Amino acid sequence: MSKxxxxxxxxxxxxxxxxxxxxxxxWQVGLIARRSKALEAVAAGHEAAHVLPADVTDxxxxxxxxxxxxxxxxxxxxxxxxxGSFGPAGLIDEISVDAWRDVVDLNLTGMxxxxxxxxxxxxxxxxxxxxxxxxxxxxxxxxRPGSVGYTSTKHAITGLTKTLSLDGRAFDIACxxxxxxxAQTELLDQINARALAANPDVALQPMMDVGLxxxxxxxxxxxPLSANVQFMTIMATKMPLLGRG
Numbered sequence: 001m002s003k004x005x006x007x008x009x010x011x012x013x014x015x016x017x018x019x020x021x022x023x024x025x026x027w028q029v030g031l032i033a034r035r036s037k038a039l040e041a042v043a044a045g046h047e048a049a050h051v052l053p054a055d056v057t058d059x060x061x062x063x064x065x066x067x068x069x070x071x072x073x074x075x076x077x078x079x080x081x082x083x084g085s086f087g088p089a090g091l092i093d094e095i096s097v098d099a100w101r102d103v104v105d106l107n108l109t110g111m112x113x114x115x116x117x118x119x120x121x122x123x124x125x126x127x128x129x130x131x132x133x134x135x136x137x138x139x140x141x142x143x144r145p146g147s148v149g150y151t152s153t154k155h156a157i158t159g160l161t162k163t164l165s166l167d168g169r170a171f172d173i174a175c176x177x178x179x180x181x182x183a184q185t186e187l188l189d190q191i192n193a194r195a196l197a198a199n200p201d202v203a204l205q206p207m208m209d210v211g212l213x214x215x216x217x218x219x220x221x222x223x224p225l226s227a228n229v230q231f232m233t234i235m236a237t238k239m240p241l242l243g244r245g
Contacts, residue, residue, distance in 0.1 A: 002048065004073045005221065006030035006066065008056050008114050009083030011038035013185035014135065018080055018214040023049055025218065030069035030076075032056065032114075033083065056083045056110030066117035075125045078221045079118035081111045082135040084153075086187055089146040089194055103149035108156050115164060115175075122173045129172025129225050133217060134161045138181035138233060138241050144191070165230065174228040176220055181235025182206060183213040206238040 005022055009015035011033035022029050023046040031039045036053035043049030050072060052065035070076050087103035088095060115132055122130030136157045143151040157177065164175035182188060184207040195202050216234045223229065235241055 001074075002026050002028050003077040004028040004030070004069070004075055005078040005080060006032060006052075006069060006076055006114075006118065007080045007082060008032045008110070009135075010042060011035045013187055014180060014183055014210055014213050015080070015082045016042045017210045018082070018217050019043075019049070021211070021214040021218055022221075028073040030065070030073075032062070032065055056114055057105045059113055062110075062113050063117055066114075066121060070121050070125075075130075076118055076121045077130050079114060079130070079132045080135070080217055080221070081114050081118075081132060083110055083114070084135065084137075085150075086147065086191065087149045089191075091146060092148045095148060100149050104153055107150065107153035108160075111157060112160065115160065119164065119168065119171075119173060122168075123171045127172075130174075131221060131223075131225065131228075132164055132168075132173065132175040133220050134164075134175065134177045136161065136177040136179045136231075138179045138235055138239075140177070140179050141233070142241060161231075165228070172225050174223075174225055176229045177231050178213075178216060178220060178229075179231065179233045179235075180213045180216075181233065181241055182239045183208055183210040183236075185210055205240065206236040208234075208236040 007019050010019045010031035028048045030050045030052050032052045034055050039051045043051050054061040054065040084107045088099050134157050137154045139151045140154040140158050161177040192204050220229045
């Protein structure tokens with residue numbers, strides 16, 4: 001019987017690359033994001049792909065997606081809790097309260113909701129257990145300039161990861177966090193575009209292929225539940241994470 005994973009933010013970037021890798025490896029994959037057409041493009045040619053359009057901030061829609069997937073495939077073995085947004089860049093007094101709340105709602109509450117639905121299913125299913133992998137980003141460790149909303153939420157994800165790891169022990173639910181740095185995605189391309197607009201002579205940061213981030217998620221997901229990668233950092237070798245902040 002093939003294993004089953006739900007991936008949020010699966011329509012592009014790290015989420016799409018990870019979804020394709022797991023589909024190629026024979027997993028049942030639930031694809032969650034707002035854009036159904038983009039999800040269908042990721043799922044194209046894969047019978048084991050389950051397109052589940054939903055906004056992770058919408059508790060009802062997200063719950064319906066999780067319940068439908070679990071009913072269709074029988075269980076949820078892994079959640080890759082990945083959906084997120086950088087939000088507007090700027091100093092704290094330049095960021096509106098509404099913009100702050102939008103980032104918190106998506107990056108923190110959305111990940112809480114996805115983890116909540118996954119935990120509930122993993123706790124109830126037979127055999128009990130599963131794995132939750134939270135995408136922390138290297139911004140869970142050190143900030144980029146002008147990233148107050150994104151960095152604050154990603155630091156909060158570390159607290160979510162630790163709490164789920166502790167609370168999940170009794171139910172064979174493992175939780176780990178992957179901090180990804182400078183995988184070439186649409187998000188990073190947008191950050192680079194803003195940097196170039198501010199300074200055409202700026203030196204852009206080194207990047208790595210997004211497929212390497214997907215490979216790392218697979219390494220975490222494929223472990224038996226008796227073992228867990230609590231925290232993993234994978235990044236472009238020469239990115240200036242150390243000394244950043």
